[in-house]
Amino acid sequence: MSEIAQSLALAGELVAAGDAKLAEIVWLSLKVSLSATALSCVLGMPLGALLAVGRFPGRHSLIVLFNGLMGLPPVVVGLLVYLLLSRAGPLGQFGLLFTPAAMIIAQTVLITPIIAALTRQVIEDEWREYREQLRSLGASRMRAGRTLLWNARFSLTTAGLAGFGRAVAEVGAVMIVGGNIDGVTRVMTTTIALETSKGDLPLALALGAILVAVVLVINTGAFILRQWAERRWG
Amino acid sequence: MTALRFLLTALVVAMAQPSGAQAQQRFITVASTTSTEQSGLFGHLLPAFEKASGIRVRVVALGTGQALDLARRGDADVVFVHDPAAEEKFVAEAFGVKRQQVMYNxxxxxxxxxxxxxxxxxxxxxxxxxxxxxxxxxxxxxxxxxxxxxxxxxxxxxxxxxxxxxxxxxxxxxxxxxxxxxxxxxxxxxxxxxxxxxxxxxxxxxxxxxxxxxxxxxxxFNQYGVILVNPAKHAHVKAADGQKFIDWIVSPAGQQAIAAYRIGGEQLFFPNAR
Amino acid sequence: MHWLELQGLGLTEGATRILADIDLKLGAGRTALLGPNGAGKSTLLRLMHGLLRPSTGTVSWPNPLSQAMVFQRPVMLRATVLANIEYGLSLRGVPAGARRRKADEALARVGLPELVHRQARKLSGGEQQRVALARAWALEPEVLFLDEPTASLDPASSREVERIIGEIAAGGTKIVMTTHNLGQAHRIAEEVIYLEGGRLMEQTPVEEFFRQPSTSAARLFIQDELGS
The missing domain is CATH 3.40.190.10 (Periplasmic binding protein-like II)
Incomplete structure (x- = not known):
């Protein structure tokens, strides 16, 4: 217990001191994971809507596939993206390995299935409610999917947050494709892993507490936004 | 649709920023071992080199085996590891230019x-x-x-x-x-x-x-060696800057910096470049 | 002269036969579909409107007519009243410049011009149903299908909705509606189509239907409904 209390105290001290190094790491974590989340929303949400309202051969297989991909281990994603971005790999010429861009790509691959699968569930419920009305008005399935994405925008924040939570908390993928390079690709989770390796458990735990706090702040903001939106839009 | 465009723009900006900064910054990638990273040696050594050369060193810390594999794929410019037999093999396979011994602990x-x-x-x-x-x-x-x-x-x-x-x-x-x-x-x-x-x-x-x-x-006795990845195998290897790092680390300045790194008064690494 | 013809129309779902052997020509301007629960009224309406595909038979329009439908429970997007009405117009290809005017006109006709910028889902059920009517009306359909449009509403809202339906019909739009309310059917319709157990029992002018239906099934239905 005393170790945990000590870590929390240390976390408070680090934050209070406004440590520049820490701020840089937190900022990079947010930048990478928020970018990956945005990219995954752009890719995964239309895909989820398509799976919800579309009718095409293989749709059910795709739904099962995406549900399965939600459980993809980050290390596997990291390895996959590493092999793609490595100089010897198909995308090697872009020199993206060990850059934040590589980390964004890996996290995007990791969380797009999550966002797509959760979006599909939300849009399927919407589709049940709106299907007849939209078809009566003459909306094609594509158009209906777009309309429902917009209509469900506040419910979909949950999908985005789930993706962000997974992205910002994972270490396996960013460690491999980012390389945990000091000042370049070192994010909160890889720092925690490094401090654990050094046996500095209180510092590692303190960083973990800061990570949780950051995620909580973002979730609280999203929650308040959603409450407000539901009051306003009904 | 406006939201989508906004997202895409934000993303492009976010992605472009780091690579834009990188373009201006000279750097090399060094594949090294967890022992050098976690002992804190690099934190002590690299600022001195970066100051002397203007070249930033990005260290990816792995096990020696992994570090050599990484370099075989062309994902590093220099390897700095401690397994002489594996290092000799790496050079013999022409993945590395030449092995130079640096220090031991x-x-x-x-x-x-x-x-x-x-x-x-x-x-x-x-x-x-x-x-x-x-x-x-x-x-x-x-x-x-x-x-x-x-x-x-x-x-x-x-x-x-x-x-x-x-x-x-x-x-x-x-x-x-x-x-x-x-x-x-x-x-x-x-x-x-x-x-x-x-x-x-x-x-x-x-x-x-x-x-x-x-x-x-x-x-x-645990010998560390440093090897430039062979630009003949991987054309994008930053051979000139990588060689500068190697030259510095085996130079008197680099060797003195290694000897000066102490924890609790105890010297961790003993320079022995030839 | 009929404007819609159903031939041998049937619908089965799994092993359940919901509608069978419907042969029907619609020529009247205002038609009420009546029948007990589970008779297949709503299903027939959806087959006519094209929301469902028949298992057997055909739905044929001698001249294609533009259609719209209003449902028992109004389905509003999470947007303003105006945006909801304009959305329907945009789907029908009405140019952006003309949408606002058409939406305002339709809202005025349903008596809710002041709600134009309100959030649609925050309105009362009655108001939402009137907005749904405005959304349909703005499309200027030649045929309007209504599925139990007042079943979820209080009496005052029901009267208002009935008034609006009457006005839409007066403008020349053909009306086909299902309802449980015989008085409403009597007030609105010219012709009654009576269904029971998924089959067409009779198609009769409204006065005649209530005075002397031609089938005993319809007679019993009217007795039960008026008696209860």
Missing amino acids: DFILVGPKADPAKAAGQDILEGLRRVATTQAPFVSRGDKSGTHTAELRYWKAAGVDLATASGIRGPWYRDTGSGMGPALNTAASMNAYILADRGTWLNFRNRGELGIVVAGDQAL
Whole structure:
């Protein structure tokens, strides 16, 4: 217990001191994971809507596939993206390995299935409610999917947050494709892993507490936004 | 649709920023070992080189085996590792230009202060034999790192056949497949023996009941080498800047910087470039 | 002269036969579909409107007519009243410049011009149903299908909705509606189509239907409904 209390105290001290190094790491974590989340929303949400309202051969297989991909281990994603971005790999010429861009790509691959699968569930419920009305008005399935994405925008924040939570908390993928390079690709989770390796458990735990706090702040903001939106839009 | 466009724009900006900054910044990528990173040596060494050369060094810390594999794929400009046999092979396969020795530190046998195996002393082979005979818990890196290959070499020299020492790798021998730090954490929680490099040990906080059991044996000598990745294999390798780093680290300035790195007054690495 | 013809129309779902052997020509301007629960009224309406595809038979329009439908429970997007009405117009290809005017006109006709910028889902059920009527009306359909449009509403809202339906019909739009309310059917319709157990029992002018239906099934239904 005393170790945990000590870590929390240390976390408070680090934050209070406004440590520049820490701020840089937190900022990079947010930048990478928020970018990956945005990219995954752009890719995964239309895909989820398509799976919800579309009718095409293989749709059910795709739904099962995406549900399965939600459980993809980050290390596997990291390895996959590493092999793609490595100089010897198909995308090697872009020199993206060990850059934040590589980390964004890996996290995007990791969380797009999550966002797509959760979006599909939300849009399927919407589709049940709106299907007849939209078809009566003459909306094609594509158009209906777009309309429902917009209509469900506040419910979909949950999908985005789930993706962000997974992205910002994972270490396996960013460690491999980012390389945990000091000042370049070192994010909160890889720092925690490094401090654990050094046996500095209180510092590692303190960083973990800061990570949780950051995620909580973002979730609280999203929650308040959603409450407000539901009051306003009904 | 406006929201979508906004998202895409934001993303392009976010992605472009770091690579834009990189374009202006000269840097090389060095694949090195967890022991050098976690001992804090790079934190001490690199600012001096960066100041002298204007070249930033990005260190990716892995096990020696992984670091060499990474370089084989062309994902690093320089390797800085500690497994002379593997390094020679790397150069012989023409993945590396030339191997230069830089410094050494030493391995130590870490174990419970109570030393239930009575392994204490200056003879690593005898120490390991006693651990095996008493079947005291032993944690192995098991990750193809330089430390791991050295450990296997010592077991062989000590005449302990791990596969048959007590059936198939007795339960006393724990193969953890992890880096130096995590393996030390495991050893600390199990109160087990473990072969470690002195640098990581000195910088390691979570020691529990562990202490140094065997040190000072000539056989525990741990040589580090540095190799430029062969630009003939991978054209994008920053050969000139990579060579500058190598030249600096084997130069008197670099060697003095290595010798000056101390933890608690204790010197961790001993420069021996030729 | 009929404007819609159903031939041998049937719908089965799994092993359940919901509608069978419907042969029907619609020529009247205002038609009420009546029948007990489970008779297949709503299903027939959806087959006519094209929301469901028949298992057998055909739905044929001698001249294609533009259609719209209003449902028992109004389905509003999470947007303003104006945006909801304009959305329907945009789907029908009405140019952006003309949408606002058409939406305002339709809202005025349903008596809710002041709600134009309100959030549609925050309105009362009655108001939402009137907005749904405005959304349909703005499309200027030649045929308007209504599925139990007042079943979820209080009496005052029901009267208002009935008034609006009457006005839409007066503008020349053909009305086909299902309802449980015989008085409403009497007030609105010219012709009654009576269904029971998924089959067409009769198609009769409204006065005649209530005075002397031609089938005993319809007679019993009217007695039960008026008696209860």
